[in-house]
Amino acid sequence: MLWSLYANVLVQGVLTGLVYGLMALGLSVIFGVVRVVNFAHGEFAVVGMYAAFILFRSFGIDPFLSMLPIALAFFVIGYGLQRTLINPFVSRPEHEQFILLVGVAIILVNGTLMIFGPDARSANLPYSFDSWDIGPVIVDKVRVYAAIAALAVSGLLFAFFRFTDTGVAIRACADNLTGAAVVGLDVKKLYALTFGLGLACVGAAGALMVTLTDATPMIAPAYTLLAFTIVIIGGMGSMTGAIVGGLLIGVAEALASVLIAPSMKTMASFGLLVLVLALRPQGLLGKRA
Amino acid sequence: MTQSTRLSRRTVMVGAAAAFAAPAIVKAQGQTLKIGSLLPRSGFFAQAGQSMHRGALAAPELLAQLGYRVEIVHIDTESNADVARTQAERAINEGCHVLTGAFDSGHTLAIAQVTEQRQIPFVVNVAAAPQITEQGYKFLVRNFQTGGQLVTNGLRLIKDVMDAKSIKFDKAVFLHANDTFGTAQRNAMDAIWPRVGLPIELVDKIAYDPRAQDLSVEVTRIRSLNPDLVMCVTRASDAIKMVRDMVRQRFQPKAIISPGSPGFYDEEFYQALGPLADFVMFGLPWANPKATMTQAFERAFVKANPNNRFAVDSFNAGFTFEGLLIAADAFKRAGTTSGPQLMEAVRATNITDHVMIGGPITFDAKGQNPNIGSALVQNIRRTATVVLPKDVALAEPVLPLPAWQGRS
Numbered sequence: 001m002l003w004s005l006y007a008n009v010l011v012q013g014v015l016t017g018l019v020y021g022l023m024a025l026g027l028s029v030i031f032g033v034v035r036v037v038n039f040a041h042g043e044f045a046v047v048g049m050y051a052a053f054i055l056f057r058s059f060g061i062d063p064f065l066s067m068l069p070i071a072l073a074f075f076v077i078g079y080g081l082q083r084t085l086i087n088p089f090v091s092r093p094e095h096e097q098f099i100l101l102v103g104v105a106i107i108l109v110n111g112t113l114m115i116f117g118p119d120a121r122s123a124n125l126p127y128s129f130d131s132w133d134i135g136p137v138i139v140d141k142v143r144v145y146a147a148i149a150a151l152a153v154s155g156l157l158f159a160f161f162r163f164t165d166t167g168v169a170i171r172a173c174a175d176n177l178t179g180a181a182v183v184g185l186d187v188k189k190l191y192a193l194t195f196g197l198g199l200a201c202v203g204a205a206g207a208l209m210v211t212l213t214d215a216t217p218m219i220a221p222a223y224t225l226l227a228f229t230i231v232i233i234g235g236m237g238s239m240t241g242a243i244v245g246g247l248l249i250g251v252a253e254a255l256a257s258v259l260i261a262p263s264m265k266t267m268a269s270f271g272l273l274v275l276v277l278a279l280r281p282q283g284l285l286g287k288r289a
Numbered sequence: 290m291t292q293s294t295r296l297s298r299r300t301v302m303v304g305a306a307a308a309f310a311a312p313a314i315v316k317a318q319g320q321t322l323k324i325g326s327l328l329p330r331s332g333f334f335a336q337a338g339q340s341m342h343r344g345a346l347a348a349p350e351l352l353a354q355l356g357y358r359v360e361i362v363h364i365d366t367e368s369n370a371d372v373a374r375t376q377a378e379r380a381i382n383e384g385c386h387v388l389t390g391a392f393d394s395g396h397t398l399a400i401a402q403v404t405e406q407r408q409i410p411f412v413v414n415v416a417a418a419p420q421i422t423e424q425g426y427k428f429l430v431r432n433f434q435t436g437g438q439l440v441t442n443g444l445r446l447i448k449d450v451m452d453a454k455s456i457k458f459d460k461a462v463f464l465h466a467n468d469t470f471g472t473a474q475r476n477a478m479d480a481i482w483p484r485v486g487l488p489i490e491l492v493d494k495i496a497y498d499p500r501a502q503d504l505s506v507e508v509t510r511i512r513s514l515n516p517d518l519v520m521c522v523t524r525a526s527d528a529i530k531m532v533r534d535m536v537r538q539r540f541q542p543k544a545i546i547s548p549g550s551p552g553f554y555d556e557e558f559y560q561a562l563g564p565l566a567d568f569v570m571f572g573l574p575w576a577n578p579k580a581t582m583t584q585a586f587e588r589a590f591v592k593a594n595p596n597n598r599f600a601v602d603s604f605n606a607g608f609t610f611e612g613l614l615i616a617a618d619a620f621k622r623a624g625t626t627s628g629p630q631l632m633e634a635v636r637a638t639n640i641t642d643h644v645m646i647g648g649p650i651t652f653d654a655k656g657q658n659p660n661i662g663s664a665l666v667q668n669i670r671r672t673a674t675v676v677l678p679k680d681v682a683l684a685e686p687v688l689p690l691p692a693w694q695g696r697s
Contacts, residue, residue, distance in 0.1 A: 118335030263496035
């Protein structure tokens with residue numbers, strides 16, 4: 001009986017962790033290239049949740065489908081935001097970048113609060129409450145779909161950076177900004193593309209999250225903190241690290257809630273963070289500065 | 290026939306007293322009581338704060354019909370104790386004669402320090418922390434149950450429904466948020482459970498983080514214990530997560546009952562879960578659906594808030610209205626807006642015709658209303674419906690909990 005409890009909990013942790021990983025991936029991509037920490041990351045994820053909620057409620061579009069147009073819209077928003085608002089701050093001190101993005105975060109939280117109010121909004125899919133029995137393990141259908149979608153989006157992003165010229169150029173910017181500029185790469189444009197890709201990941205993750213939990217404006221800062229924890233554990237700027245960090249957090253939280261107490265699961269993720277910072281400050285898969 | 294025109298000493302005294310009192314009463318009749326309604330209309334508690342605010346919006350019309358003249362100043366405490374304190378100062382500086390509020394116990398205590406210092410009456414409408422009426426505040430009264438009373442009455446109602454439906458629960462699990470309210474309820478449960486003598490084995494008490502993305506692990510743990518009864522202290526968003534994960538994991542207890550917490554009667558709970566929101570129960574102080582004052586308040590509520598259901602807001606809105614009623618009634622009797630005299634009148638309150646279930650609104654020496662009753666309320670067709678006590682019930686309780694499957 002006890003092992004089936006652990007098996008159930010472990011499966012839930014892995015599936016949730018993959019979605020966490022996708023959400024953190026956007027933050028890691030942006031930081032890895034542009035070297036700007038997006039302090040409005042969780043807030044954008046919540047906007048993605050609301051976008052999926054509206055498309056589902058108004059047009060009946062399943063969030064697993066609407067994540068594509070949402071990701072596209074977020075890409076455009078990210079591209080525009082980088083070109084207009086963030087680019088002037090790229091070379092400025094970090095505290096100025098921090099204030100700018102916290103300002104964006106506050107606008108997003110209060111904007112969603114004004115439009116949608118404080119109540120939690122959920123997309124009740126026809127299969128929201130379905131699950132599969134695999135031996136003694138009960139697996140939620142939506143959680144499996146969300147995890148598969150998160151893996152697919154992450155795979156696409158990895159392929160883009162590895163196999164396309166633009167992806168390689170963006171990696172060149174991340175590795176050696178001066179060198180990239182010297183060989184004639186349009187750094188500003190590549191930065192904007194990267195920010196757009198980062199936000200596209202967040203938008204897609206938001207659309208997936210709304211299938212698992214409810215959208216509410218006040219949850220945004222918690223998502224920002226969660227993404228930061230994952231990225232620091234995985235390694236700032238490491239895409240694989242973001243996925244690994246997400247999985248670790250998902251599993252650690254799930255196991256802690258059984259082994260210690262459910263109310264201690266947040267403590268488990270922060271415990272892991274402290275441990276990583278103490279033993280490997282660059283993160284599990286991060287490069288030493 | 291001659292008529293004696295001789296005045297007795299007593300008549301002269303009465304006349305003199307009336308002459309002295311008359312200007313005050315006349316002044317009161319000409320004056321309007323300015324009440325500051327401090328509520329968390331934004332931030333973490335916004336959902337409940339907005340619900341209470343709708344009660345405050347509905348109150349003036351009914352109070353006017355009852356012959357009270359009040360002006361309500363609506364103030365947002367932003368779910369922040371510091372903001373609550375500064376807004377209380379500001380409200381008093383801007384001429385509020387009485388303050389009401391404030392939903393959260395921490396905010397309430399912050400406001401109480403201000404009203405005590407400024408000698409302005411503070412009528413607490415919702416806030417359960419026992420210390421609110423244990424710290425000797427002279428300018429505070431509370432028209433709400435303490436955390437201990439909420440749990441005691443909630444557990445008593447579990448016993449009542451077991452008797453009414455001849456149903457037996459062998460094992461129970463208590464699930465609660467680890468926030469201020471949830472922890473206070475847990476402490477009350479620890480103290481009260483052994484005393485109430487319910488014939489149920491409490492197999493586990495599980496605290497969860499209300500910021501958690503879901504409660505799947507918590508539900509997995511509960512499921513592994515296989516209790517008949519799940520008792521919970523949640524907010525609406527957690528209650529949604531809990532029920533959702535129970536359905537996904539096909540965990541079917543005989544009953545889900547909250548012994549004194551919000552969550553199950555919020556519109557977002559009904560919206561998110563649809564038919565799955567039905568048949569859960571909660572024991573809380575509730576609006577008396579059979580009282581004429583409740584019915585009058587419901588009409589005023591619907592007029593002021595045409596897009597909201599009274600059944601959903603009746604707990605928050607009802608207590609908000611009663612807080613304002615207490616202040617208005619005291620003003621009418623005191624005939625003055627002077628803080629100390631108004632407070633004397635507040636303490637002498639005795640309102641028999643009111644909204645919430647229970648005896649007349651009165652206050653003991655500590656400023657606590659000891660007469661507030663609780664009801665067992667069950668969601669039936671997505672409407673919070675009083676099912677116990679029988680004298681105020683609108684329907685029979687439905688137990689055991691009908692199967693999740695096949696409800697939609």
